Amino acid sequence: MVEPGALSDEMLAADAPDDEVRPDDRIDDERHDRENRLKPEYVREVREALEAGDKGAVYDLVEPLHPADIADLIELVGSDERELFAAAITDLMSVDVIAELNDHVRELMMEALEPEAVAAITEQLETDDAVQLLEDLDEEDQQAIIAELEPETAEAVNSALAYPEETAGRLMNRHAMAVPEHLTVGDLIDYLRENGDLTHDFFEVFVVDEQHHPVGTCALNWVLTSPRSVKLTDVMKRDQTLIPVTMDQEEVALMFQKYALISAAVVDDSGRLVGQITVDDIVHIISEEAGEDALLLSGAGDGDINEPIREAYSSRVRWLVANLGTAVVASAIIAFFGAAIEQLVALAVLMPIVASIGGNAGTQTMAVAVRAIATNQLTRANTWRIVWRELRVAVLNGATVAVLIGMAAGAMFGWQMGVVIALAMVINIAVSGLAGVLVPVMFERMGQDPAVASSVFVTMITDSMGFFAFLGLAVAAGLAPLS
Incomplete structure (x- = not known):
């Protein structure tokens, strides 16, 4: 039996997929410098191929990039080149790329696309990312895109947009993992394995009562290490941090920081569970709020170089x-x-x-x-x-x-x-x-x-x-x- 932490580098390397991209593999290559930024000569090569109208060459240059790097590249090319660039790499413009784009750049690109195209992108996003994609658009553009969405997605997006900006309601993902309190650990494991329509990212399971009020949480490691016959109420943590749906996102970030949270349940005015917020969303909020305060002190507004x-x-x-x-x-x-x-x-x-x-x-x-x-x-x-x-x-x-x-x-x-x-x-x-x-x-x-x-x-x-x-x-x- 291998003790925790005793895995050797050779064992890890043997188990790793051959095409896995490790951080060190992308440092100082033909596209990235040692700070993992796209090299000027690489960006210049992409722009030259774009100016020459060689879409195939543009695609071949961009195809190996990570979605975050593609988003960086879109921001680095000229504003008048972005629509042509997006057309050259159509199937590489994944939702991950869209989610990584600067707010101003994303807004301009969404306005340039047809509502059907934006709706197709929105359908693939979690609720919080979909709201972030649409919230800065004009009301007319928003409604045109929402009209093209599936009814369930449209209802979720409209519900989130009804909350004030920069609140937990806008930030949360409505697809929280919640189960009734009468289940056992075995019941929960079977449910997680058999249900293919679960939210992709969750770190704990919220246990709710008949009124859908959160009564506790179960971290996934507790579920995996507990006997199947044990009741959830016996292993769940009853003390939990609940986020009101109208709480300002800056206060939410402070609660995550203060209580070292990985995720938290969001509740409405009646105390019912309506969504969850995860730490990856909070990282973005902390970065945005810190930069925003520094810029406000200088009176520089958003201070974004992509701002009109x-x-x-x-x-x-x-x-x-x-x-x-x-x-x-x-x-x-x-x-x-x-x-x-x-x-x-x-x-x-x-x-x-x-x-x-x-x-x-x-x-x-x-x-x-x-x-x-x-x-x-x-x-x-x-x-x-x-x-x-x-x-x-x-x-x-x-x-x-x-x-x-x-x-x-x-x-x-x-x-x-x-x-x-x-x-x-x-x-x-x-x-x-x-x-x-x-x-x-x-x-x-x-x-x-x-x-x-x-x-x-x-x-x-x-x-x-x-x-x-x-x-x-x-x-x-x-x-x-x-x-």
């Missing part, structure tokens, strides 16, 4: 206009101290330093706060403790920077100027630390996404306070007149 120019423009320009408005506040403060600046050039030389360092300090704190809010580390229960913590960090940072800039300014413009800029630096960095926490918290309390607008207001506060503290202290110290 008009959408990219509209999502970015509104925050630049808002930033322009907040910049007027800082400019007004400078104008108020205009006479002082005219009399002492050193003020004009040094005040950008105060504002810049304060802005960077505020951005650091804001990034920490937004992440803490997103991961439920910063809540109503610990808000003031976190504010006090970040204030102490800001004061320490301000004191350190103040000593350095104070000595440099003192050597160049005299000791009084050194003291003034040092005090201004401490004040501005302390205020920046407070703003970096309080502004995101304020937006979160108002029910707004703290990542969206925080940066504009934090920048306004740090710039305005930096100019006001530095110029005000300079006037108070008698280094320059107010008017």
Whole structure:
């Protein structure tokens, strides 16, 4: 008997199919570089064959690729070439390729295809993938495609689309593996073996009562290692994490992370099982949400290089206009101290330093706060403790920077100027630390996404306070007149 973990490399190699693609086999070959990205020369060869109208050559070049690589290749070719490229590799355009495509690219390709063709693709997808394929299309296009679906599939897709975007209802797969609680382990094994219409991906079996309410879960390894005569109620785990169908997908991801879930049951308002969410869906959500928050902090919208120019423009320009408005506040403060600046050039030389360092300090704190809010580390229960913590960090940072800039300014413009800029630096960095926490918290309390607008207001506060503290202290110290 072979102990677990004792299988040798030779035994594994002997059992592996000859045509199995191992990760190391696809590194630094004629198509991939060492980072497993498609080589520029390979992409160029495909595009040249496409321009020459040689569909056979295009097909031969693409045929060995994994579906994820084909999706990458579709995104790498020009937008005006994608329809021709898809036509050249028609039977390679599997549902796996479609599922791997960038959202914007997939939407454009779906709009270019006939409803019957999109419906044929949709029929092969799990419910959650089918919804992802259709949700970004226009209502008219959606209905045209749904009309071509089988009644059962159409009902499932319509039901999922009825839930709000980015909720568990949109994310879930409606085909959850559920069995009644009176079964034995043997009954369950026989059912799994004899039923050919099971959902493809499941890691545990949900046990339900007569009202279809989940009462427990059975991991597949428990089922496989338990005697056939044992009742499911004796081996199932009664303590389980249930996901409300209206829960935001970001909260779902946090629950998977917190409780180390592989899959979870989704229930409706009455507590009935309506679907399941698996960890492979959550991996995508975590990646999307993390990237989305980073881009929202910069006001860059989706930040997707495949996003249409008009959408990219509209999502970015509104925050630049808002930033322009907040910049007027800082400019007004400078104008108020205009006479002082005219009399002492050193003020004009040094005040950008105060504002810049304060802005960077505020951005650091804001990034920490937004992440803490997103991961439920910063809540109503610990808000003031976190504010006090970040204030102490800001004061320490301000004191350190103040000593350095104070000595440099003192050597160049005299000791009084050194003291003034040092005090201004401490004040501005302390205020920046407070703003970096309080502004995101304020937006979160108002029910707004703290990542969206925080940066504009934090920048306004740090710039305005930096100019006001530095110029005000300079006037108070008698280094320059107010008017």
